[in-house]
Amino acid sequence: MSERDVLTAAYRDFNARNIDAVIALMHPEVEWANGMEGGHVHGKDAVREYWTRQFTMFNPRVDPTSIEPNDNRQWVVTVHQVVHDIKGNLLVDTTVYHTYRFRDGLIARMDIAESSPWLDHPHD
Numbered sequence: 001m002s003e004r005d006v007l008t009a010a011y012r013d014f015n016a017r018n019i020d021a022v023i024a025l026m027h028p029e030v031e032w033a034n035g036m037e038g039g040h041v042h043g044k045d046a047v048r049e050y051w052t053r054q055f056t057m058f059n060p061r062v063d064p065t066s067i068e069p070n071d072n073r074q075w076v077v078t079v080h081q082v083v084h085d086i087k088g089n090l091l092v093d094t095t096v097y098h099t100y101r102f103r104d105g106l107i108a109r110m111d112i113a114e115s116s117p118w119l120d121h122p123h124d
Contacts, residue, residue: 027106
């Protein structure tokens with residue numbers, strides 16, 4: 001399975017809440033962005049616990065609109081993110097950017113950015 005295919009499957013399975021299938025695509029020492037509190041969770045068990053807790057409060061849907069490699073051997077996924085609370089109230093409807101690194105054909109790290117990593121940002 002190509003890295004692009006891994007990412008496509010990960011989003012499909014995440015949205016279907018097939019968490020075991022997504023976690024199977026991760027490296028044992030995965031570093032996964034914690035979109036709720038910041039920082040990263042480390043390891044497959046921590047990702048499972050993070051998502052289990054997240055799904056008690058929120059109902060996120062993340063649909064990739066593009067999956068492209070960058071010059072740093074990473075993948076940038078442009079994502080349409082829609083988040084409802086558990087009562088169905090819309091909280092977020094936006095575009096975010098997920099950046100992935102792979103190791104041994106598995107997802108090793110995921111980061112989240114609110115602005116496009118493709119844009120050159122001026123230094124302050």
